[in-house]
Amino acid sequence: MIVELEASAEAGPRIWAIGGGKGGVGKSVVTANLAVAVARTGARVALVDADLGGANLHTLMGLPSPKRNLSDFISRRVPSLAEVMSPTFIDTLWLVSGAKAMLETANPNYSQKGKLLRHIGALDVDHVFLDLGAGTAFNVLDFFLAARRGILVVVPEATSVENAYFFIKAAYFRKLKRAQPRQQVKAAIEAVMKSDDRRFVRTPRDLMARVMTVDAEAGAALMEAASTFSPSIIVNRVDRSEQSRLGAEIGSACHDYFGIHLQSLGVLPNDALVRRSVEERRPAVELYPQSPFAGAVRAAADAFVTRPERVLP
Amino acid sequence: MSRARHEDWQLLELEPGADLAAANRALRYRRSLYQPGALATYNLLEDDERVRMLERIDEAYRRITGCEPPPDRSSQPAEAAAETPAKAPSGPPPDPSLEPGAYLRHQRLARGLSLEQLSAVTKIRSRLLAQLEVENVAELPAAVFVRGHVLQIARALGVDDANRLAAHYLAKVKLD
DSSP states (O other): OHHHHHHHTTTSOEEEEEEOSSTTSSHHHHHHHHHHHHHTTTOOEEEEEEOSSSOOHHHHTTOOOOSSOHHHHHTTSSSOGGGGEEEOSSTTEEEEOOOOSOHHHHSOOHHHHHHHHHHHHHOSSSEEEEEEOSSOOHHHHHHHHHSSEEEEEEOSSHHHHHHHHHHHHHHHHHHHHTOSSHHHHHHHHHHHHHSGGGGGOOSHHHHHHHHHHHOHHHHHHHHHHHHTOOOEEEEEEEOSGGGGGHHHHHHHHHHHHHOOOOEEEEEEEOOHHHHHHHHTTSOHHHHOTTSHHHHHHHHHHHHHHTOGGGGOO | OTTOOHHHHHHTTOOTTOOHHHHHHHHHHHHHHTSTTOGGGTTTSOHHHHHHHHHHHHHHHHHHHSSOOOOOGGGSOOOGGGOOOOOOOOSOOOOTTTOHHHHHHHHHHHTTOOHHHHHHHHOOOHHHHHHHHTTOGGGOOOHHHHHHHHHHHHHHHTOSOHHHHHHHHHHHHOOO
16 A cells, blocks of 8 residues: 555655654754755645654744644544645745644554555645654654655764664565565565575575575565665764765665665754754754755755756665 | 676675776775774674675675785774874963964873874874864865864863864864
């Protein structure tokens, strides 16, 4: 179902899902600023707070807590997602505020999730930015995989890098699990792991290569699943020049280890004005357009709008 | 270069047919990526997987270039002989608001640290540390990085009010 949505999304908005495993790396701040920067180019943008446990995008955007939010839609108090979109300080930017911490909405069931994704895909906008929660819950992974492009936010700290790999691994294996035909792929993987070949299998990429020799069709299905898993990465809070290579380096390691292409979307400098903008409840790209952070956000946003072909696999 | 397989070129992220200089650069990059403690692969691999990955990189290099890979210097402890011992400075420290770079140098030497030792703590290349100390604007990176470096150095040296020192530094070198 989710895969279908991805395929049919050509006609609808481009959906960008921002996740990253670890809390506190600035996912929401980065998402809000990217959405504002894209909206400022004249594109129509919906910013959806899909952090179903701890939503606070409205605060970052300086908007009052809206009367209606995502939980009204999920619990069917309002029939369409468009009805919970609030206007913002930009004509072409709307906010779908997140659900207040409610356990039942933090864990939507399969059909609720599908409905939400269908409605997001049907919004009458050019771009949708989905701010996902922290962690690697299936909800987060499914939204991440359903998007046109999943974007990971990391900071140059060991804990963040570690969590980014947890996240990539989890999303990657969830993606591979859906590889069709499922039984055949499963049987081929088991055959590899039972044979003497397993000592050659040290990385997921090795596994795919070995499955290919056991069952070409199953191997091709795995390769196909892996090749369509192509997340992007943004390195946030960069202080030193050598840290600006981190995105490309993680990309190289992902290529070696998973056999996937991870694209580096840019580097956002550690900028004291960002903290101040959060205190002032206005995205830094609006409040401090001349700041190094704002410049870097606009450069990254440029990749979404004017060079969309560059962010496609 | 005929023994190289498709995977070898892929592993070094090289276009088939790349020259030796490109292969050497790729080797250095790949080795740095899989060094123990490398941030970009933090906890991605087990220790034995990491060693195996480094071996694979060397094997790919061998097949591509037909040459034995040069010794991996980055994996060995820094050569103590190459280090110049730090001499304690004489005289009072320079005024940090007028000569922030010289002030950092004074603070470093007062603690008996060589550039290499400070580099090991701050992870800033010793060459760049030297450029920062002499305020060589032409060789410095963008202001945001300079600020980060100065903060990092000041904190490593235990300088009071690192933020103010960084502000003095940026005001002095006037990077945009």
